[in-house]
Amino acid sequence: MVNQNFEIDLVYLWVDGSDPQWMAKKIAVTGNANDNSEVNNKGRYFNNDELKYSLRSVEINAAWIRKVFIVTDNQKPDWLDLNNPKVKIVDHKDILLPEALPSFNSSVIEYFLYKIPGLSEHFLFANDDMFFNAKLSPNYFFSQDGLPIVRLKRKLFGKWHNRLKTLLGKKLGQYRQKVMDGAILVEKKFGKYYSSLPHHNIDAYRKSDYQHAVEVIFKEQVTKSLGSKVRTYGDIHRSAFSFYSLAIGQAYLKHVGRTESSRILVYRHNFKKYLDHYQPDLFCLNDDQHVNDENRERVKPFLEQLFPVKSSFEK
Numbered sequence: 001m002v003n004q005n006f007e008i009d010l011v012y013l014w015v016d017g018s019d020p021q022w023m024a025k026k027i028a029v030t031g032n033a034n035d036n037s038e039v040n041n042k043g044r045y046f047n048n049d050e051l052k053y054s055l056r057s058v059e060i061n062a063a064w065i066r067k068v069f070i071v072t073d074n075q076k077p078d079w080l081d082l083n084n085p086k087v088k089i090v091d092h093k094d095i096l097l098p099e100a101l102p103s104f105n106s107s108v109i110e111y112f113l114y115k116i117p118g119l120s121e122h123f124l125f126a127n128d129d130m131f132f133n134a135k136l137s138p139n140y141f142f143s144q145d146g147l148p149i150v151r152l153k154r155k156l157f158g159k160w161h162n163r164l165k166t167l168l169g170k171k172l173g174q175y176r177q178k179v180m181d182g183a184i185l186v187e188k189k190f191g192k193y194y195s196s197l198p199h200h201n202i203d204a205y206r207k208s209d210y211q212h213a214v215e216v217i218f219k220e221q222v223t224k225s226l227g228s229k230v231r232t233y234g235d236i237h238r239s240a241f242s243f244y245s246l247a248i249g250q251a252y253l254k255h256v257g258r259t260e261s262s263r264i265l266v267y268r269h270n271f272k273k274y275l276d277h278y279q280p281d282l283f284c285l286n287d288d289q290h291v292n293d294e295n296r297e298r299v300k301p302f303l304e305q306l307f308p309v310k311s312s313f314e315k
Contacts, residue, residue: 006146007066008138009123010058011113013106014070014077016047022073026104030229048299050285051128052079052314055087056307061132065124068313069116071095071109073102081315090116100226107178107235111222114211122146125238126202127284131307134281141204147251148204150242152196154255174233182218182240189217190247198239199261201282205241209250213241266295271302 016022051070058065068087076082076089093101095115100108113125122142142148172180179197187193214222221236228235245251262280264271266287275283285299 006122006142007120008064008142009067009069009120010062010065011069011071011116011119011123011125012051012054012128013109014047014051014072014075014128016075016077018047019075022075025102029102030104048287048296049077049079050299050303051077052311053303053307054126054128054131055313056309056311057132059311059313060307060309061135064138066120067118069119071113071116079314081313084313087313088118097226102229104230105225105228105232105235107231107237108225108228110238111214111225113205114207114214119207121207122148122204123207124202124204129285129287130202131283131285132202132281133275133279133283136281140281141202143252146206148206148242148245149254150246150251151199151201151203151254151256151261152194153199154196154257174231175237177233178235178237179239181234182237183243185218185221185236185240186243186247190244192243192247194243194246194253196255198237198242199256199282200263200286201261201284203238203242206245206250209245210241213244217244266299271298275306 055068058068066086069090070076070080070087071090071092073092080087080089082089092103092109094117095112096103096109097112100112103109110125113119113123124141140149171177176197183194218236218240221234225232225235242251246253258278258280260281262274262278262283264274264283264285266285271285285303287296287299
């Protein structure tokens with residue numbers, strides 16, 4: 001069933017970590033290129049042309065998307081055809097507050113997606129390593145009444161994890177801690193706690209709800225994070241915006257498994273075997289601090305085999 005009552009845009013964050021000018025700026029601001037930590041590893045900035053193949057997957061499986069916005073820091077992919085009216089580069093300085101610039105913190109950059117000029121009320125957000133693996137309709141992401149469908153993993157992640165870690169003298173990973181912090185804030189403000197982790201894949205939002213979350217509901221947390229140049233404990237993760245929408249009845253919750261949304265670990269999984277087994281609607285090729293250059297060399301040939309047809313987004 002296809003809903004054609006409203007337009008839907010797609011937003012990506014993209015960076016080319018091999019760009020010497022960008023890297024020099026990052027080193028000048030943060031003090032290092034990367035430290036192979038969870039928050040500042042090579043994989044966060046490495047460009048393996050995943051965006052090219054993600055856009056190929058869009059053209060094949062989600063051609064109904066109205067416009068694609070690529071948010072970057074004074075960069076652009078050399079293969080991208082900017083004459084295609086369906087795609088637009090958005091620079092950080094066009095949406096971020098001056099006090100946040102320059103930023104190498106994806107959480108901070110994500111706060112201001114709603115400021116993208118011309119962005120539709122209904123939009124999807126993806127990292128460049130996320131892909132459409134099946135022909136999907138707009139109703140996969142938005143209900144007939146226009147509200148977003150929030151996808152969370154079936155695996156529960158309750159507050160007791162944090163208590164257990166504390167008792168054992170350990171600390172939660174930054175990503176999980178940030179997600180939990182957001183869930184706890186929503187519980188304090190609205191009396192509802194969402195104990196499942198995000199599905200780590202393409203998400204749906206309404207711009208007006210997103211803006212209200214940033215400018216009103218979580219204004220204090222957002223303001224505190226503006227000076228964080230790389231991802232930091234205490235930053236609020238955008239999943240809190242989805243938890244907020246769920247809590248006020250402006251979104252629908254859907255728990256998903258690997259047949260709908262798969263996170264493939266570049267350092268661990270056999271890509272083809274994994275996709276053939278689960279045949280997910282969406283998948284992410286996750287590059288992190290555990291991945292080495294030998295692992296990364298497998299990515300591009302796999303994506304070229306999976307999405308071999310050049311898209312209209314390419315020169």
